[in-house]
Amino acid sequence: MLLLVPGDPLRPRRPDPHFAPEAGAARDAGWDVAVVDHDALAAGEPGPAVARVAGAGPAVYRGWMLRAERYAAFAEALAAREVTLRTTPERYRRAHELPGWYDPLAALTPETAWTVGADRDGFDHARQRLGSGPAVLRDYTKSMKHHWHEAAYVPDVADRDGAWRIARRFLELREDDFTGGLVLRRFERFTSAEVRTWWIDGRLALVGPHPDTPDAAVPDGVEVAALAPLLAGLDLPFVTVDLALRSDGAWRVVELGDGQVSDRPASVPPDALIGALAGQAADA
Known part of the structure; x- marks a missing residue:
């Protein structure tokens, strides 16, 4: 098995310090370890990102978050080097x-409605599906919970303008990292x-x-x-x-x-x- 980790931005041949302990543990367990250039992956340059990956066979990635489309390009670039990620792009997105x-976990998780994209009409339809009461706002991959009152907690989804004000602030903070659509999850204590x-x-x-x-x-x-x-x-x-x-x-x-x-x-x-x-x- 091959473990792939991001390289240190200052010393790109070495693992990023955040993932170095896992890289060391993998080597101790007899795994091969290779570094990839996360910045290149995130920028849509998968070929240069995997230039230091040698060997062939199955691999596991342990690194920073990637958009699903960037992960798919990552997998394709690795496949060209005869390396196969154990998690396929389709499973990664799922x-x-x-x-x-x-849907499979709906009985065990807060009731949720979402949009495709960030337009207000879609957001209003999502609000209406929940009806009323408090909710937590996020997108498909992340919330802004550290900005709880301004960009995460919606006191009442029935308050059309108040809810949209929270959504607008969320979009401002997420900027280019916004993914998929707006998600409202019913607040549970x-x-x-x-x-x-x-x-x-x-x-x-x-x-x-x-x-x-x-x-x-x-x-x-x-x-x-x-x-x-x-x-x-x-x-x-x-x-x-x-x-x-x-x-x-x-x-x-x-x-x-x-x-x-x-x-x-x-x-x-x-x-x-x-x-x-x-x-x-x-x-x-």
């Missing part, structure tokens, strides 16, 4: 963008910090804190029994699912993401993640 995973669970081929591999709260204790009894068969049906090779405990005691899905571009909190040892992925490789 995991990376909320519309790809929402959670009583725990988020927990990040890691799944490989539909099986739970790791449970740990969310990167936003890396030192938070993981609550006892994180419940995934209802989630496991739904994830198996999604047929995604490597994903994370962030869970939180709702005020009524139910564990709810806050987010699903492709595991290749999901951050690992420092409190989760890099060898634990690489060991789980090594098990995936052994089973392949």
Whole structure:
């Protein structure tokens, strides 16, 4: 198995410091490691981005987030070098963008409506599907939760102008990073910090804190029994699912993401993640 990680912008032959611990753990586990140029990938230049990748066979990427179309070009450029990403472009999009995973998990996650694009008419139709009450705004891949009151929390989706004011500010902050469409998720009150669970081929591999709260204790009894068969049906090779405990005691899905571009909190040892992925490789 080959692990691909972004190169250090200042020393491009070396792994980016953020991913260097995982690169080291992979080498210790007997993997090959190669660096790619993330800036070139993000700029739509996949050929130069993979110029330092040598060898052939299956690969896993651990790096910064990529748009689905950039990931597809990345996969194509690697294929030309006889390297195959374990996660296909279609599966990456399904995991990376909320519309790809929402319907199968609808019973376990807040009610959601979304647009295609960012026009106001589409946004109004999405609002009307939720009816009334508070919601959280995001796009297909990301929220602006660190700008909670100005660009994330919608006090009442029935307030047409107030909701659009939040949406406009969200679009201003996301700028060129805006992806897909506007997404409204019904607000639910959670009583725990988020927990990040890691799944490989539909099986739970790791449970740990969310990167936003890396030192938070993981609550006892994180419940995934209802989630496991739904994830198996999604047929995604490597994903994370962030869970939180709702005020009524139910564990709810806050987010699903492709595991290749999901951050690992420092409190989760890099060898634990690489060991789980090594098990995936052994089973392949």
